[in-house]
Amino acid sequence: MTQPQFTLVDMNNFYVACEKNFSPSLKNKPVVVLSNNDGCTVSRSTEAKALGVKMGAPWFQIQDLAREHGIVACSSNFALYSCMSNRVVSILRGMCPDLEVYSVDESFLRVETVAALYGGISEMNCAMRDRILKFTGLGVCCGTGPTKTLAKFSNRLCKKFSLFNGCCDLNELTKSERLHWMSLTDVGEVWGVGPRIAKRLHAMNIHTMLDLRNSAPKKIRGQFGVVMERTVNEIRGISCLELEEVAPARKQIVVSRSFGAPVSSLDELHQSIATYTARAAVKLRAEGSLAAAIQVFISTNPFKQDAPQYGASKAIPLPVPSDDTRALAAAAQFALAAMFRPGFAYKKSGVMLIGLSAKGTRQRTLFEDDAQRARSERLMSTIDRANRDYGRDTITFAAAGLAPRWAMRANNRSPRYTTRWSELPIVR
DNA sequence: TCTGGGGTCCTAGGACCC
DNA sequence: TCTGGGGTCCTAGGACCC
Numbered sequence: 001m002t003q004p005q006f007t008l009v010d011m012n013n014f015y016v017a018c019e020k021n022f023s024p025s026l027k028n029k030p031v032v033v034l035s036n037n038d039g040c041t042v043s044r045s046t047e048a049k050a051l052g053v054k055m056g057a058p059w060f061q062i063q064d065l066a067r068e069h070g071i072v073a074c075s076s077n078f079a080l081y082s083c084m085s086n087r088v089v090s091i092l093r094g095m096c097p098d099l100e101v102y103s104v105d106e107s108f109l110r111v112e113t114v115a116a117l118y119g120g121i122s123e124m125n126c127a128m129r130d131r132i133l134k135f136t137g138l139g140v141c142c143g144t145g146p147t148k149t150l151a152k153f154s155n156r157l158c159k160k161f162s163l164f165n166g167c168c169d170l171n172e173l174t175k176s177e178r179l180h181w182m183s184l185t186d187v188g189e190v191w192g193v194g195p196r197i198a199k200r201l202h203a204m205n206i207h208t209m210l211d212l213r214n215s216a217p218k219k220i221r222g223q224f225g226v227v228m229e230r231t232v233n234e235i236r237g238i239s240c241l242e243l244e245e246v247a248p249a250r251k252q253i254v255v256s257r258s259f260g261a262p263v264s265s266l267d268e269l270h271q272s273i274a275t276y277t278a279r280a281a282v283k284l285r286a287e288g289s290l291a292a293a294i295q296v297f298i299s300t301n302p303f304k305q306d307a308p309q310y311g312a313s314k315a316i317p318l319p320v321p322s323d324d325t326r327a328l329a330a331a332a333q334f335a336l337a338a339m340f341r342p343g344f345a346y347k348k349s350g351v352m353l354i355g356l357s358a359k360g361t362r363q364r365t366l367f368e369d370d371a372q373r374a375r376s377e378r379l380m381s382t383i384d385r386a387n388r389d390y391g392r393d394t395i396t397f398a399a400a401g402l403a404p405r406w407a408m409r410a411n412n413r414s415p416r417y418t419t420r421w422s423e424l425p426i427v428r
Numbered sequence: 429t430c431t432g433g434g435g436t437c438c439t440a441g442g443a444c445c446c
Numbered sequence: 447t448c449t450g451g452g453g454t455c456c457t458a459g460g461a462c463c464c
Binding site: 034035036037038039040042056057058059060061063076225226227250251252253254255256257258261301302303348350409 | 429430431432433434435436437438439
């Protein structure tokens with residue numbers, strides 16, 4: 001029986017790489033991509049990292065550094081990134097069908113059988129790296145190991161050390177080499193070990209990945225629970241985490257945003273909640289699910305400690321599970337009205353659809369209006385189709401407001417090169 | 429002026445049941 | 447004086463991931 005082998009394919013500086021791909025003028029320049037509202041840096045080019053720009057740094061705090069070195073800041077353009085992500089995944093799927101899309105820029109592959117077609121795991125990794133570069137212009141690292149956690153580790157090695165040239169198969173290293181690399185890796189860099197647990201581990205004199213590997217799993221379980229025990233076993237080469245080829249149905253759907261400008265009126269909060277509810281309902285219908293309840297939350301700006309603070313959240317159950325934007329919006333507005341307090345500068349609002357269930361397994365009720373339900377079904381699918389074919393917000397609900405004052409800031413968004421005919425790149 | 433958004437899982441504790 | 451034992455379900459909070 002052959003041991004499982006997992007490869008993690010992870011894009012390099014993904015968002016920034018997408019921007020650079022379509023804007024040759026950004027080549028060799030320090031570039032960052034900002035979060036929604038142009039808030040924090042969420043992706044940095046190699047040049048920006050070299051200048052000391054930290055992940056998650058608030059943009060306004062690095063203005064001076066940016067001016068001094070000419071750092072270019074792009075607003076995030078998720079339409080572009082998710083399109084490029086899909087292209088990469090389809091290339092990978094063509095090379096290895098056992099694939100789990102783990103995030104927008106990462107996929108896990110099960111390669112122990114298919115690798116022979118390429119002449120081995122290392123050869124396969126290089127082939128994937130080269131093909132993705134050729135067809136999308138994007139750089140990736142491919143790291144392989146007998147467990148997902150070790151594949152992550154392997155990938156991290158190629159990201160960090162150029163001698164791997166973007167591809168690493170742990171099986172090619174000797175045991176003492178593997179342990180050596182682990183001894184160079186801080187325990188906080190291990191997948192599954194966050195800052196809190198890293199701190200506690202350090203206090204227990206467990207500083208490196210090697211130290212964690214050499215700890216007793218049962219002792220770790222006693223201190224940190226079953227999840228960390230699994231991590232230790234995975235580091236030791238015992239595979240505990242399977243490939244999830246089909247994404248399990250989601251258990252909740254959240255849409256929330258910070259406002260571009262503070263909001264005080266109930267009216268404007270209403271608009272934001274209506275907008276987010278409509279977005280959430282689109283996702284819900286795309287999943288083929290129904291929501292049993294909707295939760296609404298609003299909050300002031302926690303960074304403004306001298307301003308009066310208020311935050312609240314309220315869940316409203318629906319009479320029957322639904323995916324109709326109108327039913328969800330009505331419940332959401334009810335929740336908002338119950339929570340709203342005048343006299344605060346609100347910074348953020350959001351909705352959460354909870355109690356999700358598959359549409360096909362819906363429990364019928366005694367007094368159901370089938371005709372009404374069929375009309376709702378037709379209306380929603382017509383709206384979704386129009387918005388899919390002619391662009392988002394072709395048809396919206398009036399409650400969402402037009403060109404609202406509180407809309408997100410995005411001062412430097414690149415064109416949606418690959419998903420809008422009107423925004424195609426032009427070659428002169 | 430300015431500080432993201434969207435998820436999952438586990439655990440502990442309380443309510444409730446027989 | 448003395449006050450069981452075992453189970454489920456739900457929720458809040460805490461941790462992690464990208």
